[in-house]
Amino acid sequence: MPERSWQWVKRITWGEGRAVPLDFGMELWKWDVSLYESAEGIRAAMARAGKPLDDDAILYEATRSLLADVVDAAGGAEQAHQRFRDAVEAIKAQVARWADSDSSVLSDGMGLVDPTVEAAWYALEELLVWARVLSDRLKRKPVIRGYRADQGLIPALAGGPRRDALVAARARLLQGGVEEATNLSNLSLHMQSSQTGSRIGRVRSGEIILPFPDRVTTRIGHRWQLTYDAGRDAVTFADSLMGAIERFMEEMITTLEAHVPERFRTE
Structure with missing residues (x-):
């Protein structure tokens, strides 16, 4: 199990001042x-x-398992983000080798294809998908006809300050990149990748940048709807997205810790 996910599981399962896990009690x-x-x-x-x-x-x-399923999705994002960061470090090592042998390959603006770049893009797309999974497990529309109620952890919670706090935390999570990740992952899951052919990196000031689309605020039907005018890079987006997920998980668990039912308190 990923390290941060294991820490979240331990906090949910065991804690001072209570006799049960944080998701126990009707x-x-x-x-x-x-x-x-x-x-x-x-x-x-x-x-x-x-x-x-x-x-x-x-x-x-x-x-x-509604709470455990949320932790599972966050763990998937954690693993994907770590693979992405490992691939980025491999890109840096490859760039250093290229610079030592022939610095002309690092001309500004040049597009480059390499297995390390491919690995980074695949890991990033996996991160986007796990972010979408996390969002769905928190709240989604029903998939079975005849059910009107939203599904997931948050809709299942009884009303009150616990649920209200998680609704607000989820809103911050969506704004922190998960909504955008969901829109982009819909494209890759159901239609196509964001790039045609081989995935590329682009040289900028002697480094390989993974160009990331401008902010995506709605579902898209084709990669040509994406624009790249803001100069965003995938590393910055991925780190920011993972940071938002970690902040949400901390908020969620802290909220549940603060609202343990009275009958389960030991202090």
Whole structure:
């Protein structure tokens, strides 16, 4: 498990002043089986296994992993970001070798293709997808017809200051790059990559820059809708995105720690 993700799991599972994990207790959740699109699938699986089919058992299964699933998505982003940073370091090492052998290949504005550059782009696209997964696991529209309620961790939480704080934290997360990552990942998941042919880096002041599109504020249907006028680079965006994810995770866990149900407090 990624290091930061393991730290988040430990805080969720164990903590001073409480006897249970932060996601335990029916009072944390909206305890209405009609709100969860997973309910029918859980009901069918429990019937096959010969387990009791009461609503409480179904609701327990519907809610038991919602928080863990958010941590899982953040861990996927963490792993992808680390692979991206490793690839960027490999690009720097390759640039140093090129500079030693023939500095003319580093003419300003030149586009370059190299396995290290390809690796960085693939890792970045993976990071964008995990950011979208995180967003969906926090809140998304239902995918099964007949369900009107939003799905995910936040819609499942009972109303009150805990839920209100996470709604505000999610809004900051979206503004911190996750909304943009979602728009870009929709393009790569369902249509095409952001670049035609081989993924490239571009020389700028003796370094290889990975050109990143201007801010994407809505869904796009083709890569030609992307513009590159602001001079953004992928490293800056990726680091900023991962920073936003880490800040959200800290806010989320701190909020849950501050609102442990009274019956589970040991101090």
